[in-house]
Amino acid sequence: LTPTEGTYIYAFSSILAVFLGGLTFGSWIYEKYLHKFTHTFMLLGMAELTISLSALFSVIVVSSSILPNISWIQTLAVIMPATIAMGTVLPVISQMARLNRIGVFIGKALAVNSFGSIIGPIIAGFVLIPFWGSSRSVLGISILTALFAAVLFMLEPSNKKTSSQKWLTLLSLTFAGLLLITITSNKDRIFTQRFIKHQQAIHRETQTAFLEDEVATVFAYSTSDFKNRGLIIDGVETTRLVPETKLIAHLPLLLHPNPHDVLIIALGMGTTFRSSLAYPVEQIDVVELVPSVVKLIVAM
Numbered sequence: 001l002t003p004t005e006g007t008y009i010y011a012f013s014s015i016l017a018v019f020l021g022g023l024t025f026g027s028w029i030y031e032k033y034l035h036k037f038t039h040t041f042m043l044l045g046m047a048e049l050t051i052s053l054s055a056l057f058s059v060i061v062v063s064s065s066i067l068p069n070i071s072w073i074q075t076l077a078v079i080m081p082a083t084i085a086m087g088t089v090l091p092v093i094s095q096m097a098r099l100n101r102i103g104v105f106i107g108k109a110l111a112v113n114s115f116g117s118i119i120g121p122i123i124a125g126f127v128l129i130p131f132w133g134s135s136r137s138v139l140g141i142s143i144l145t146a147l148f149a150a151v152l153f154m155l156e157p158s159n160k161k162t163s164s165q166k167w168l169t170l171l172s173l174t175f176a177g178l179l180l181i182t183i184t185s186n187k188d189r190i191f192t193q194r195f196i197k198h199q200q201a202i203h204r205e206t207q208t209a210f211l212e213d214e215v216a217t218v219f220a221y222s223t224s225d226f227k228n229r230g231l232i233i234d235g236v237e238t239t240r241l242v243p244e245t246k247l248i249a250h251l252p253l254l255l256h257p258n259p260h261d262v263l264i265i266a267l268g269m270g271t272t273f274r275s276s277l278a279y280p281v282e283q284i285d286v287v288e289l290v291p292s293v294v295k296l297i298v299a300m
Contacts (some may be wrong), residue, residue, distance in 0.1 A: 001015060001062065001074065001075060001078060002216070002217065002234045002235060005071050005074070005075070005235060008022065011071070013110060014071070014075055015075055015079060016125075018079045018080055018083070019074050019079055019083050020061070020065075021080075021083075022079060022080045022081075022082070022083025022084045022086070022087060023082075023083050023084075023086055023087040024087060025083075025084050025087060026083065026084040026086060026087020027082065027087045027088065027089045027090070027091055027100065028087075029087070029088060030087070030088045030091040030092065031091065031198075032087065034091075034092075035091070035095070039156060039162075040092060040156075040158050041152050041153070041155045041156040042086070042094055042152075042153060042162075042165055042168075044089065044092050044093070044152045045149045045150070045151075045152035045153040045156075045165075045168065045172070046087050046149075046168070047085045047086070047209055048145050048148050048149035048152060049093065049107060049114065049145075049146060049149040049168065049171070049175075050081065050082070050084075050085035050148075050170050051082045051085045051086060051145050051254075052083065052142045052143075052145035052146040052149060052172075052175065052176075053081075053142075053175070053227040054081035054206065055138050055141060055142035055145065056138075056139065056142050056179070057075070057077070057081065057238065058078040058079070058082070058138065059135050059138050059139060061074060061077045061119055062074065062078065062135075063135065063267050064085065069124075082297075085264045086157035089115070090254045093109050094106060094109070095107060105278055124137065125213055125214050128141075129212065129213070129214050130213050130214045133212045134212060134217075136183060139179055139182065139183055140167065140183065142179055143176045143179045143180055143183075144178070146172045146173075146175045146176035147172070147173070147176050148150050149168075149172045150169045150173050150176070151167040152170065153165050153166075154169055155170050157269050158205075169209050196202035206221045206222055206228065206277060207221065207222050207223075207224070208221045209221075209299060211292035211295050211296055212292065213290065213291050213292045214291075215235050215289060215290045215291065215292075216234045216290045216292070216295055217233070217234055217235070218231070218232070218233055218290060218292040218293055219231075219233075220232070220269075220297070226241075227270055228240075228241065228267075229241040231268060231269055231293065231296075232288060233293070236252065237283075238266075238268065239268040239269055241269065241271065245269070245271035245272050245275075246271055246272070246275045248272045248275075249262075249264075249272045249275035249276040249279075250275055251272075253276065253279045253281070259279065259281050260281060260282045260283070261283045261284075261285070262276050262279075262281050262283070262284040262285070263285050263286075263287070264276065264285070264286045264287070266287070266288060266289070267286050267288040267294060267297060268291055268293070269297060270297050280294075
């Protein structure tokens with residue numbers, strides 16, 4: 001959601017609110033309608049399959065125009081369906097506990113849940129997104145979740161199996177297979193972030209480039225004569241070709257009686273760095289927090 005909503009604190013707050021609201025609503029649905037359902041593994045499988053389908057839907061929402069480009073509608077559509085399903089999982093698992101061992105069972109379930117909640121973001125942030133990007137990572141996780149749903153459907157005791165469970169198992173496996181073909185054949189390019197298309201439509205007749213890493217999404221544009229250039233990080237235009245970026249270097253270096261070392265925080269489009277090179281200083285260091293910024297500036 002960051003490429004379309006930006007990194008504003010209110011955007012994160014709304015995402016968190018919707019996430020917690022979805023968990024709460026899912027738990028309420030279980031207590032109200034599902035608690036009498038005795039097919040525990042089938043319930044878990046349906047929850048996992050819903051999460052898997054919701055993951056695909058979330059990618060479609062942010063990469064197409066099926067919904068209005070309004071932040072709260074996007075947030076609800078991307079987050080709410082999956083979190084409602086997630087909200088039913090812990091109550092269903094609690095139903096599996098034996099009455100005389102319920103405390104131990106729930107404790108172990110919460111311990112596993114906490115461990116997964118710690119490991120998941122580490123894997124997503126430092127492995128999946130840097131190597132696959134956010135959209136392809138979501139599709140990959142969707143495949144794993146669909147396969148897990150199929151396993152849960154098959155784990156339902158034989159005396160409780162129904163024809164619908166066999167169809168759901170087949171559906172889960174088919175869905176996982178289609179997504180796997182999509183990713184491995186590079187057909188997942190159809191899920192290119194709508195943000196890219198939107199920015200390319202704005203900056204027509206310009207050279208554009210897009211990269212994504214574990215820190216942010218980066219979009220850069222430039223005209224052929226290099227007179228109009230800009231850098232957009234996580235949906236927010238952080239800099240463009242303006243005199244101020246040159247003055248950031250010129251003013252302090254002209255005012256300083258004897259400058260030796262220069263430290264520039266954020267490379268941007270490199271204007272401040274290039275302006276600093278005009279002065280006889282001993283060393284210039286640039287600190288850039290987003291790796292893709294450096295790659296894009298070198299490429300363009």
